Amino acid sequence: MTTTRRLPAWIIAVTGMVYFFLHAPMLVLVIFSFNDSKFSTEWSGFTLHWYTRLLERDDILVALQRSLLVGGASTVISTVLGTLLAMGLARHRLTARTVLEGLVYVPVVTPEIVCGISLLLLFVAMGIPLGTGTIILAHVAFNISYVTVVVRARLEGMDQSLEEAAMILGADEWTTFWRVTVPQLWPGILSGALLAFTMSFDDFVITSLVSGPGTATLPIVVYGMVRKNIEPSINAISTIVLVVTTTLIYVSDRLTRSPKPS
Amino acid sequence: MRVRRSIFRVINRRESWAGWSQVAPTLLFLVVFFIVPLAMMFGSSWMARGTYGGIEWRFTAEHYVRFADPLYLSILARTLAWSLGATLFCLLVGYPVAWTLANAGRWKNVLVFLVIVPLWTSYLVRTFAMIFLMRDSGLINTLLLKTGLIQEPLELLYTPGAVMAGLVYGFLPFMVLPIYTSLEKLDPTLLEAAEVLGARPAARFWKVIWPLSLPGVAAGSLLTFIPALGSYLTSDLLGGAKQMMIGNLVQNQFTTARNWPFGAAASFVVMSGVLVAVTLYLRMRDKAPGGGL
Numbered sequence: 001m002t003t004t005r006r007l008p009a010w011i012i013a014v015t016g017m018v019y020f021f022l023h024a025p026m027l028v029l030v031i032f033s034f035n036d037s038k039f040s041t042e043w044s045g046f047t048l049h050w051y052t053r054l055l056e057r058d059d060i061l062v063a064l065q066r067s068l069l070v071g072g073a074s075t076v077i078s079t080v081l082g083t084l085l086a087m088g089l090a091r092h093r094l095t096a097r098t099v100l101e102g103l104v105y106v107p108v109v110t111p112e113i114v115c116g117i118s119l120l121l122l123f124v125a126m127g128i129p130l131g132t133g134t135i136i137l138a139h140v141a142f143n144i145s146y147v148t149v150v151v152r153a154r155l156e157g158m159d160q161s162l163e164e165a166a167m168i169l170g171a172d173e174w175t176t177f178w179r180v181t182v183p184q185l186w187p188g189i190l191s192g193a194l195l196a197f198t199m200s201f202d203d204f205v206i207t208s209l210v211s212g213p214g215t216a217t218l219p220i221v222v223y224g225m226v227r228k229n230i231e232p233s234i235n236a237i238s239t240i241v242l243v244v245t246t247t248l249i250y251v252s253d254r255l256t257r258s259p260k261p262s
Numbered sequence: 263m264r265v266r267r268s269i270f271r272v273i274n275r276r277e278s279w280a281g282w283s284q285v286a287p288t289l290l291f292l293v294v295f296f297i298v299p300l301a302m303m304f305g306s307s308w309m310a311r312g313t314y315g316g317i318e319w320r321f322t323a324e325h326y327v328r329f330a331d332p333l334y335l336s337i338l339a340r341t342l343a344w345s346l347g348a349t350l351f352c353l354l355v356g357y358p359v360a361w362t363l364a365n366a367g368r369w370k371n372v373l374v375f376l377v378i379v380p381l382w383t384s385y386l387v388r389t390f391a392m393i394f395l396m397r398d399s400g401l402i403n404t405l406l407l408k409t410g411l412i413q414e415p416l417e418l419l420y421t422p423g424a425v426m427a428g429l430v431y432g433f434l435p436f437m438v439l440p441i442y443t444s445l446e447k448l449d450p451t452l453l454e455a456a457e458v459l460g461a462r463p464a465a466r467f468w469k470v471i472w473p474l475s476l477p478g479v480a481a482g483s484l485l486t487f488i489p490a491l492g493s494y495l496t497s498d499l500l501g502g503a504k505q506m507m508i509g510n511l512v513q514n515q516f517t518t519a520r521n522w523p524f525g526a527a528a529s530f531v532v533m534s535g536v537l538v539a540v541t542l543y544l545r546m547r548d549k550a551p552g553g554g555l
Binding site: 007010011012014015017018019021022023025026028029032041042081082084085087088089091092093094100103104106107109110111112113114115117118119120121122125137138140141144145148173195198199201202204205209219222223226227234235237238241242245246248249250253 | 280281282284285287288289291292293295296297298299300302303306355356358359361362365375376377378379380382383384385386387388389390391392393394395399400401404431434435438484488489491492493494495499509512513516522525526529532533536540
């Protein structure tokens with residue numbers, strides 16, 4: 001529907017309340033991250049104190065580094081694997097296709113806690129020590145499907161005749177892939193990668209189950225801070241996380257929306 | 263003609279080989295790190311608990327029988343009631359929002375973006391935002407005390423209401439977006455036709471809009487129900503020990519209680535709930551006039 005219809009007042013009212021409910025809590029957190037008071041719900045002046053304090057905490061900085069490492073590694077691996085799967089599913093007639101499609105959706109519908117404990121069982125049974133390696137493996141496992149879904153959506157919208165033309169003109173599968181498909185596909189790949197990174201960077205439940213001693217990522221440190229209650233530094237971290245996530249999603253959104261960057 | 267056909271035959275034959283070589287590494291990874299672990303979980307739920315935690319290789323059904331215990335039955339019932347309740351509530355308030363989005367004209371992009379942002383913002387951070395508002399010294403109580411509406415802080419946190427608010431807050435975007443997608447595909451001429459033919463607003467909704475939005479409603483309900491059913495953080499941080507959901511039971515068995523087989527059985531109970539939900543979804547999708555999303 002492209003035309004703007006007149007919306008009944010009650011629908012606008014419900015929508016307004018929902019948007020308020022969805023965004024007011026985070027806005028409050030952001031505002032109070034600049035509050036110059038230990039008792040964080042009384043406003044007593046502006047400060048950047050809670051942000052500078054973050055830089056003094058080694059555990060947070062170390063955890064941030066580990067989160068970036070885990071996010072980067074798992075994003076690269078899951079983007080490569082997820083894109084390959086999307087290509088195979090979208091461009092080839094494979095036997096047992098329905099089974100393969102079903103397999104892609106298993107990680108999407110499996111609750112995090114179930115995914116986490118089943119991986120824990122696997123790692124323990126195989127004798128793999130828990131640590132940064134197992135966190136990366138776990139993140140790849142839950143990210144692949146999301147990358148596949150995003151990249152595949154882009155592939156379905158692409159003109160396949162260019163690839164066919166390249167093949168008929170004598171390019172082999174590999175050349176066609178790198179010189180014809182990838183250049184058209186890259187916004188999809190990049191937006192899949194951004195989503196993968198965001199999910200990896202945010203994950204707490206699965207990470208907490210497959211991480212070993214001394215390999216905490218940022219969400220695990222934040223969880224500890226939330227649990228122990230309560231200093232306004234969490235508000236500051238939350239604000240940073242919110243800003244970073246919103247930026248990544250905005251970029252990803254632009255990439256998927258514009259069909260061709262000409 | 264013959265040349266063309268033979269070229270296509272060559273391409274097709276190569277395709278199936280190339281196709282498998284493309285999907286094989288990923289499939290292998292998914293099987294090893296997703297399917298095998300799930301199978302191991304299922305298997306170990308039928309094994310006995312080892313003396314020092316861990317698993318002993320002896321078949322038993324005791325972990326499933328244990329769910330007949332009133333304590334665990336109440337956790338099951340609570341989890342189911344809250345997940346269904348949150349899904350239903352999300353549907354009730356999410357549908358009007360989706361309708362607004364589908365008819366928002368030039369504001370559409372901004373409004374859709376504002377629904378996507380919370381979805382990708384750290385759920386842990388968002389849950390903390392709820393704590394920040396609801397705890398005894400939180401913003402809501404501070405404001406109410408200051409205005410003199412209450413003398414004592416209200417007990418908001420660690421109540422069923424807090425968990426419910428957390429579930430809706432966390433998963434509402436999952437409901438709104440699929441419904442919005444199917445409402446956006448709705449052909450406005452259908453509504454005009456219904457109007458011209460004399461259908462009142464209620465009839466236009468129930469006879470035209472609602473049936474055509476069913477694929478979105480089904481997808482949204484599935485995407486809201488599944489994370490609610492398996493939710494762990496929400497009840498952990500907003501509900502406290504009294505408001506345990508099955509996700510907390512699973513986590514508890516794998517950490518403090520160290521009864522892994524029972525934890526595996528509990529997570530398989532979650533998975534069977536997921537399986538039922540997915541089956542219902544697929545049925546509903548196939549029946550819906552608009553087809554799948």
